[in-house]
Structure formats: C-alpha cells, structure tokens
Amino acid sequence: MHADRQGRLDGYAMLSAAAVQEMASWRQDLHRHPETAFDEHRTAGKIAGLLRSFGLEVATGIGRTGVVGTLRAGEGKRAIGLRADMDALHLHEQGDVPHRSRHDGRMHACGHDGHCAMLLGAAKHLAESRSFDGAIQFIFQPAEENEGGGQEMMEDGLFERFPVDGVYGMHNWPGLPLGQMAMHPGPMMMAFDLFEIRLCGKGGHAAMPERVRDVVVAQAQLVTALQSIVSRNVDPLDCAVLSVTQVEAGSTWNIIPEQALLRGTVRYVNPAAQAVIESRMRALVDSISLAMGVEAEMDYWYRYPATINAEAETSLAADVAASLLGVANVRTNMRPSMASEDFAFMLQARPGCYAWLGVDGPAPGAGLHSPHYDFNDQALAIGAAYWIKLAETALAPAAKAAEQ
Structure with a gap:
C-alpha cells in the first residue's frame, strides 16, 4: 500500500x-x-x-x-x-x-x-x-x-x-x-453442522483378528464411504462439504481396540442438501456397522444456518x-x-x-x-x-x- x-x-x-x-x-x-x-x-x-x-x-x-x-x-x-x-x-x-x-x-x-x-x-x-x-x-x-x-x-x-x-x-x-x-x-457463508460416530466392537490381540470384531476396519470403511455422499448423492449445483476431522481408536501396537470414534463437520447452503447428507450418513453408519459386525451410534447437531x-x-x-x-x-x-x-x-x-x-x-x-x-x-x-x-x-x- x-x-x-x-x-x-x-x-x-x-x-x-x-x-x-x-x-x-x-x-x-x-x-x-x-x-x-x-x-x-x-x-x-x-x-x-x-x-x-x-x-x-x-x-x-x-x-x-x-x-x-x-x-x-x-x-x-x-x-x-x-x-x-x-x-x-x-x-x-x-x-x-x-x-x-x-x-x-x-x-x-x-x-x-x-x-x-x-x-x-x-x-x-x-x-x-x-x-x-x-x-x-x-x-x-x-x-x-x-x-x-x-x-x-x-x-x-x-x-x-x-x-x-x-x-x-x-x-x-x-x-x-x-x-x-x-x-x-x-x-x-455456509451453514455449519457437527457429527460424532461411536463404534463398539470386540477387542483383542492384534495377532488374532479372527477373534475380534474390528472397529478400526469399520472406522476406515466409514471414512471412505462418507466422502461419497457429496459427490454421489448431493445435487452438483448445491455446494456442500463433509469433512471427517477427528479419528480416534486404540492405545498401542498389538491390541485391536473395542471402541473407535469419528467426528467432523458438514457445510451447506440448501437445507434440502443437508437433509440428503444426514440421511445418507445414517444409512451408511447402519449398513457398514452391520456388515463389519460392530455396533454404532451417531449424533448429528445443527449448529449455524447459512x-x-x-x-x-x-x-x-x-x-x-x-x-x-x-x-x-x-x-x-x-x-x-x-x-x-x-x-x-x-x-x-x-x-x-x-x-x-x-x-x-x-x-x-x-x-x-x-x-x-x-x-x-x-x-x-x-x-x-x-x-x-x-x-x-x-x-x-x-x-x-x-x-x-
């Protein structure tokens, strides 16, 4: 200047x-x-x-x-x-x-x-x-x-x-x-929501995965699947973002944990896009946890409107x-x-x-x-x-x- x-x-x-x-x-x-x-x-x-x-x-x-x-x-x-x-x-x-x-x-x-x-x-x-x-x-x-x-x-x-x-x-x-x-x-500026997904399985020795119900594998599947929602379910003319920002599980090298956690945020303008995103998130959480043999709970909080x-x-x-x-x-x-x-x-x-x-x-x-x-x-x-x-x-x- x-x-x-x-x-x-x-x-x-x-x-x-x-x-x-x-x-x-x-x-x-x-x-x-x-x-x-x-x-x-x-x-x-x-x-x-x-x-x-x-x-x-x-x-x-x-x-x-x-x-x-x-x-x-x-x-x-x-x-x-x-x-x-x-x-x-x-x-x-x-x-x-x-x-x-x-x-x-x-x-x-x-x-x-x-x-x-x-x-x-x-x-x-x-x-x-x-x-x-x-x-x-x-x-x-x-x-x-x-x-x-x-x-x-x-x-x-x-x-x-x-x-x-x-x-x-x-x-x-x-x-x-x-x-x-x-x-x-x-x-x-966009609307702002938060989500938290809690997974519960059966932990055990990392050398014996056949004896556990692995929340880490379910967690990884969810992170990948959630990214498909905006690209494959939301109208391309509606701007939206879904970001997983926290991934927590485990405490050491040789133990498969019993619990895992995912947290993140959703951004959008159109409430119709938000409805699609939340609905698809819940469906993916239910289906992937069922396929992986673990239990899952999801909380979704509406925070700021656009x-x-x-x-x-x-x-x-x-x-x-x-x-x-x-x-x-x-x-x-x-x-x-x-x-x-x-x-x-x-x-x-x-x-x-x-x-x-x-x-x-x-x-x-x-x-x-x-x-x-x-x-x-x-x-x-x-x-x-x-x-x-x-x-x-x-x-x-x-x-x-x-x-x-």
Missing part, C-alpha cells in the same frame, strides 16, 4: 489521528487479554465501560456475556443494529508482537479484537456527532467461535428488547487487500462502501466462503448485510485461526468509517434521505 493511498484511506475514516490511535490501543489491549466463548467478562466490562463513557445506554448479560449499547438522535423511529464479535480462540499464540496474548492457550486469532475496536470507534464518533436520525444498537456478541453466541442473544430477546429494522455485520478478511471490501446479496444477505440492505451497504473506497474497491462478485458465522441467526430474524473487510498489506499476513495471526491496525480507520457512514446513510433524516 503506497503512502499516498493509505493517507486517503485514513482520511475516509472521518476520525482524527488521535482517534485512530485510541482504537489501536483498545484493540491491542483486547489482544493481550483474550477470552473465549462465554468467558468474555473482562472484555464485556471494558466495552460496557467505554460505551457508558461515550454517553450510550448500556445493557449487559445479553446472551450470557453480550453487551448492547443504544444511541439515539433526532425524532426518527427507524433503528439499525451494528454487530461485532468479542471472543478469542483456544490457540497458543506464536507471534512476537508487543501486545502478544498474556494467557497461554488463548489468542485473538480471528480479529475479533479489531472488530470490537472498530465498532467502539464508530460509537464514540456517532455519540459526539449525532449525525443520524433514529436509533443505533451497538451489539457486541459473545461466543461466535463454535458456541452460538448469536443464537444465545436471539433467544435472550435481542431484537424484542433492542428493536432494529436491519442488522449489519463485518469481518476482516485475509486474502482481500487493505482498502477493499466485499459483499453480495444471497449466501456469504449467512444470507438481503438484497436492499446489501445494496445500501455496497453504496456506502463505494462512497468511501471507490466502486472498483467494492467486490460484489467474490465466491461465498465455506466457513460459517452465527451472525446468520440475526439475519434470519431481520434483513441485513454481512461484509468482508480487506486487511492484506503488500505482503499478506497470516490467515484466520493461525497462531501467527494479528489484526492489521491499518484497517481500523476504514472499518470505523464504514460503520459511521452506514449509520448516517441508513438513518439519514427524512429530507436528506429523499434527496439521495
């Missing part, structure tokens, strides 16, 4: 250099003190304290450890929600940044520290400017990583207690250059991003990601848009969930600017909105 280009990006943020540095200090403090799903007590406390200092109404304990700050201006009845996730990952940080995690085995390897800092920066600016007409709900969500904090907030009455007409989310995206954003209507953007809200968000970054720097043609996001639960309840924020400099950094990952602080100003401009546009006074 050339210096003149970066200067322009910083200017788009509508924030002073001191405000940008303040966001960086918040971000790095959160990075030093990572907290994982539903344990975000320090994080939530820091966020709630900052929001109160900005003059917002603040509610805590939403979805167990979530925080919502409410800001109102003018007489407008419209309201929008802006969401950032707060949690870290169970991962040993291997980078050597000065703000390295102080909690071994936990780190912000997905940039949620940056997400919080950008939304806090936008909240502070909008609290000072009041340059909108209506209400903004600043939603700081716990437990995005696997544990469904978005669903917990919804079950806790998020939008009944803090009404919104539309809701917006944003995630930093390695692989997308700094100064670009991406969004499109329809699916942005993250699906609404047409009108995505068009608005893309126009806002283009006004900040230029039309050429707003990607509306990127392929959906096979990863998943529990912001999907909020999009099921209200229309909205989930966007990706470019963070790659001249040399791309580490990817998400890498032990070497660190959020690019140069993206803070851009993300905060997007939130500010989005709120000002979505909640423009009636007379100004009519002009647009």
Whole structure:
C-alpha cells in the first residue's frame, strides 16, 4: 500500500489521528487479554465501560456475556443494529508482537479484537456527532467461535428488547487487500453442522483378528464411504462439504481396540442438501456397522444456518462502501466462503448485510485461526468509517434521505 493511498484511506475514516490511535490501543489491549466463548467478562466490562463513557445506554448479560449499547438522535423511529464479535480462540499464540496474548492457550486469532475496536470507534464518533436520525444498537456478541453466541442473544430477546429494522455485520478478511471490501446479496457463508460416530466392537490381540470384531476396519470403511455422499448423492449445483476431522481408536501396537470414534463437520447452503447428507450418513453408519459386525451410534447437531444477505440492505451497504473506497474497491462478485458465522441467526430474524473487510498489506499476513495471526491496525480507520457512514446513510433524516 503506497503512502499516498493509505493517507486517503485514513482520511475516509472521518476520525482524527488521535482517534485512530485510541482504537489501536483498545484493540491491542483486547489482544493481550483474550477470552473465549462465554468467558468474555473482562472484555464485556471494558466495552460496557467505554460505551457508558461515550454517553450510550448500556445493557449487559445479553446472551450470557453480550453487551448492547443504544444511541439515539433526532425524532426518527427507524433503528439499525451494528454487530461485532468479542471472543478469542483456544490457540497458543506464536507471534512476537508487543501486545502478544498474556494467557497461554488463548489468542485473538480471528480479529475479533479489531472488530470490537472498530465498532467502539464508530460509537464514540456517532455519540459526539449525532449525525443520524433514529436509533443505533451497538451489539457486541459473545461466543461466535463454535458456541452460538448469536443464537444465545436471539433467544435472550435481542431484537424484542433492542428493536432494529436491519442488522449489519463485518469481518476482516485475509486474502482481500487493505482498502477493499466485499459483499453480495444471497449466501456469504455456509451453514455449519457437527457429527460424532461411536463404534463398539470386540477387542483383542492384534495377532488374532479372527477373534475380534474390528472397529478400526469399520472406522476406515466409514471414512471412505462418507466422502461419497457429496459427490454421489448431493445435487452438483448445491455446494456442500463433509469433512471427517477427528479419528480416534486404540492405545498401542498389538491390541485391536473395542471402541473407535469419528467426528467432523458438514457445510451447506440448501437445507434440502443437508437433509440428503444426514440421511445418507445414517444409512451408511447402519449398513457398514452391520456388515463389519460392530455396533454404532451417531449424533448429528445443527449448529449455524447459512449467512444470507438481503438484497436492499446489501445494496445500501455496497453504496456506502463505494462512497468511501471507490466502486472498483467494492467486490460484489467474490465466491461465498465455506466457513460459517452465527451472525446468520440475526439475519434470519431481520434483513441485513454481512461484509468482508480487506486487511492484506503488500505482503499478506497470516490467515484466520493461525497462531501467527494479528489484526492489521491499518484497517481500523476504514472499518470505523464504514460503520459511521452506514449509520448516517441508513438513518439519514427524512429530507436528506429523499434527496439521495
């Protein structure tokens, strides 16, 4: 990124250099003190304290450890929600940044520290400017990583207690250059399910396999057979992924074990594809275990639905991003990601848009969930600017909105 280009990006943020540095200090403090799903007590406390200092109404304990700050201006009845996730990952940080995690085995390897800092920066600016007409709900969500904090907030009455007409989310995206954003209507990310298959046979001496019922052979047959489901049973026009990610059995060289375990994940958009996948999995587990003479049980858990953007809200968000970054720097043609996001639960309840924020400099950094990952602080100003401009546009006074 050339210096003149970066200067322009910083200017788009509508924030002073001191405000940008303040966001960086918040971000790095959160990075030093990572907290994982539903344990975000320090994080939530820091966020709630900052929001109160900005003059917002603040509610805590939403979805167990979530925080919502409410800001109102003018007489407008419209309201929008802006969401950032707060949690870290169970991962040993291997980078050597000065703000390295102080909690071994936990780190912000997905940039949620940056997400919080950008939304806090936008909240502070909008609290000072009041340059909108209506209400903004600043939603700081716990437990995005696997544990469904978005669903917990919804079950806790998020939008009944803090009404919104539309809701917006944003995630930093390695692989997308700094100064670009991406969004499109329809699916942005996949649905996410988990499965566990437990096999029980008869163990014994490895030199006498005729005396056992071998769960390892059944396990191997299942791993291979499960891979045929997507390629042979799912409509080729429906994207889907089935991955076995854990294979456990045995304890030593010369003993055939009695038990074996398989775990994994299923990703898809179309619920019809999911129904086919689950049905075929159960059939294969039953038939292969019967053929191999072992017993089998399968659990299947529905986790996150697909993250699906609404047409009108995505068009608005893309126009806002283009006004900040230029039309050429707003990607509306990127392929959906096979990863998943529990912001999907909020999009099921209200229309909205989930966007990706470019963070790659001249040399791309580490990817998400890498032990070497660190959020690019140069993206803070851009993300905060997007939130500010989005709120000002979505909640423009009636007379100004009519002009647009």
